[in-house]
Amino acid sequence: MASVASDPLLSHQIWHKNQIFPSKNPSLGFLPIPCSGFCSNPRRSVVRAQTAVIPVDSKGVVAPPPFEFDAVSEAELKERGFLGLRKTKLVCTVGPACSSLEQLERLALGGMNVARLNMCHNTREWHRDVIRNVKRLNEEKGFCISLMIDTEGSQMHMVDIGGASSIKAEDGSMWLFTTQKFEGHRPFTVQANYEGFAEGIVVGDELVIDGGMATFEVVEKVGSDLRCKCTDPGLLLPRAKLTFWRDGKLVGNNSDLPTLSTKDWADIDFGISEGVDFIALSFVKDADAIKHLKDYLSTRSSELIRVLAKIESLESLENLVDIVEASDGIMVARGDLGVQIPLEQIPAAQEKITHICRQLNKPVIVASQLLESMVEYPTPTRAEVADVSEAVRQYADALMLSGESAIGSYAEKALSVLRMTSGRMELWSREENRQSLLTQRQLAVSLPDRIAEQICNCAVEMANNLGVDAIFVYTTHGLMASLLSRNRPNPPIFAFTNKSSTRKGLNLQWGVIPFGIDLSEDMEDNIGKTFNLIKTKGMVKTGDVVLVVSDITSSHRIPVFQSIQVRTIA
Numbered sequence: 248m249a250s251v252a253s254d255p256l257l258s259h260q261i262w263h264k265n266q267i268f269p270s271k272n273p274s275l276g277f278l279p280i281p282c283s284g285f286c287s288n289p290r291r292s293v294v295r296a297q298t299a300v301i302p303v304d305s306k307g308v309v310a311p312p313p314f315e316f317d318a319v320s321e322a323e324l325k326e327r328g329f330l331g332l333r334k335t336k337l338v339c340t341v342g343p344a345c346s347s348l349e350q351l352e353r354l355a356l357g358g359m360n361v362a363r364l365n366m367c368h369n370t371r372e373w374h375r376d377v378i379r380n381v382k383r384l385n386e387e388k389g390f391c392i393s394l395m396i397d398t399e400g401s402q403m404h405m406v407d408i409g410g411a412s413s414i415k416a417e418d419g420s421m422w423l424f425t426t427q428k429f430e431g432h433r434p435f436t437v438q439a440n441y442e443g444f445a446e447g448i449v450v451g452d453e454l455v456i457d458g459g460m461a462t463f464e465v466v467e468k469v470g471s472d473l474r475c476k477c478t479d480p481g482l483l484l485p486r487a488k489l490t491f492w493r494d495g496k497l498v499g500n501n502s503d504l505p506t507l508s509t510k511d512w513a514d515i516d517f518g519i520s521e522g523v524d525f526i527a528l529s530f531v532k533d534a535d536a537i538k539h540l541k542d543y544l545s546t547r548s549s550e551l552i553r554v555l556a557k558i559e560s561l562e563s564l565e566n567l568v569d570i571v572e573a574s575d576g577i578m579v580a581r582g583d584l585g586v587q588i589p590l591e592q593i594p595a596a597q598e599k600i601t602h603i604c605r606q607l608n609k610p611v612i613v614a615s616q617l618l619e620s621m622v623e624y625p626t627p628t629r630a631e632v633a634d635v636s637e638a639v640r641q642y643a644d645a646l647m648l649s650g651e652s653a654i655g656s657y658a659e660k661a662l663s664v665l666r667m668t669s670g671r672m673e674l675w676s677r678e679e680n681r682q683s684l685l686t687q688r689q690l691a692v693s694l695p696d697r698i699a700e701q702i703c704n705c706a707v708e709m710a711n712n713l714g715v716d717a718i719f720v721y722t723t724h725g726l727m728a729s730l731l732s733r734n735r736p737n738p739p740i741f742a743f744t745n746k747s748s749t750r751k752g753l754n755l756q757w758g759v760i761p762f763g764i765d766l767s768e769d770m771e772d773n774i775g776k777t778f779n780l781i782k783t784k785g786m787v788k789t790g791d792v793v794l795v796v797s798d799i800t801s802s803h804r805i806p807v808f809q810s811i812q813v814r815t816i817a
């Protein structure tokens with residue numbers, strides 16, 4: 248079994264500055280683990296990952312790999328032991344600052360599990376190149392990075408401001424908010440993107456820019472335009488969001504805007520044709536849009552594409568449980584949520600959303616402004632580190648970088664802050680045995696599903712009590728793996744699946760390391776085969792103790808449907 252002393256996280260109780268921050272002393276590394284292999288800058292890499300060997304036959308034809316694993320998890324396991332494996336998953340938004348093959352590779356080595364493409368920005372051709380780069384890295388270098396597209400959605404916002412990066416609105420200044428189209432910039436005039444933006448708005452209403460960057464009062468309606476006086480000075484940024492408030496409540500026409508615009512559907516078709524793994528739906532209002540998109544995907548794509556609902560509007564909060572039930576996962580999109588609800592309500596909303604997701608067994612991503620200052624600066628604020636820690640303490644499945652990776656100067660470093668901070672908080676939660684404090688409501692209704700759920704709950708209790716090194720689960724659609732993950736066990740969950748979409752989907756789930764492998768009907772055969780492969784790769788060794796959970800039909804001679812076994816690696 249992995250001893251405490253062999254676990255770098257456990258044996259180094261004191262947070263060492265050089266784990267995140269580059270030392271001024273060049274002899275002290277950026278990270279505790281030196282880099283070898285294909286990373287060019289040793290100060291920037293996290294783990295040694297070896298290039299996967301793709302079998303090629305005598306005619307040069309590439310054979311399907313018999314066993315797909317994640318080179319980064321493999322390296323992390325060898326370096327840090329079972330308990331040192333990171334459980335919280337990391338999502339990076341890919342933008343111009345990190346889109347080259349080399350930059351993506353560095354993010355992959357830094358622990359990126361999912362690459363997110365925000366379809367609000369850039370062209371489809373640009374996104375296609377990124378998708379192909381990520382797939383190439385997966386194939387050639389043995390990474391397991393899933394791909395997510397995030398729809399633009401419909402929202403009221405200002406259009407560009409004639410190329411300016413911002414405009415100052417002074418206290419008491421008068422402005423026209425208009426739907427007229429014009430090129431360039433006109434003083435004290437702002438173009439809104441949506442013709443009906445002023446419908447239902449009355450004199451005296453408050454117009455808030457970007458959730459509080461500046462505030463105006465509506466003083467006159469001029470046709471479909473609004474004349475407004477600045478009451479709280481501030482900055483207007485390109486595409487700044489517009490919301491109207493009356494008596495402390497949101498008013499206006501956002502709800503008339505479709506969840507999926509024509510452009511969104513075209514982006515979704517693009518995602519299907521490029522074979523993405525997740526589609527994140529912006530400004531979801533209710534479960535209907537999710538169901539509609541899932542139906543559409545089931546007829547258009549042979550592989551399962553998972554649909555994530557972004558909770559970023561008042562309406563989505565009102566229909567939260569239905570939305571969580573209908574979707575394959577959730578993103579707490581705090582950027583726009585902070586435009587639609589008062590900022591001080593976001594922490595409670597986040598905690599509630601993460602809790603409901605765990606109860607309903609859906610993965611949840613906490614997103615936006617986690618390390619916002621790192622877009623410009625090489626160190627995070629203490630408050631940002633505390634925010635990241637809080638999301639990990641709440642057992643969110645994943646954390647997301649937005650501008651920090653898309654346009655920031657310190658993408659890899661921001662990723663390493665997420666990695667080190669989450670590792671630290673996971674260790675603390677284990678030491679405090681915090682997962683046992685969380686009671687779970689029963690999910691399943693049918694007897695087979697209830698059995699699966701109970702097996703997973705018991706398996707995790709056993710795994711924690713026995714202190715096993717790892718949990719192995721054999722799963723076709725990922726249900727058993729996700730039910731194990733839901734219990735947030737101490738040991739890592741190695742999930743073996745024969746479906747590529749299951750492997751990429753499980754990538755977003757807390758504590759799950761997915762492997763691709765051919766599974767047979769014979770469970771003993773599967774167990775023997777995976778033990779051998781994992782041992783050959785040096786990921787387990789003789790004497791390691793593994794708790795094995797399976798839900799795949801065994802051979803006709805021994806029809807085992809679900810089982811828990813504790814095995815020692817021979």
Ligand SMILES: Nc1ncnc2c1ncn2[C@@H]1O[C@H](COP(=O)(O)OP(=O)(O)O)[C@@H](O)[C@H]1O
Nearest residue numbers: 340341342343365367368369582649650653654
């Ligand atoms: N594909 C891209 N091309 C260009 N810029 C991008 C891209 N993706 C993201 N960005 C930039 O990164 C910033 C942060 O990304 P994100 O949070 O996803 O978007 P937004 O700020 O629009 O909500 C964006 O404001 C945008 O400036």
Ligand SMILES: C=C(OP(=O)(O)O)C(=O)O
Nearest residue numbers: 559580581582583614615
């Ligand atoms: C993640 C978010 O969505 P987007 O970046 O697409 O606005 C958000 O609003 O927090």
Ligand SMILES: [K+]
Nearest residue numbers: 397398399529
């Ligand atoms: K978006």
Ligand SMILES: [Mg+2]
Nearest residue numbers: 559580582583
């Ligand atoms: Mg948003």
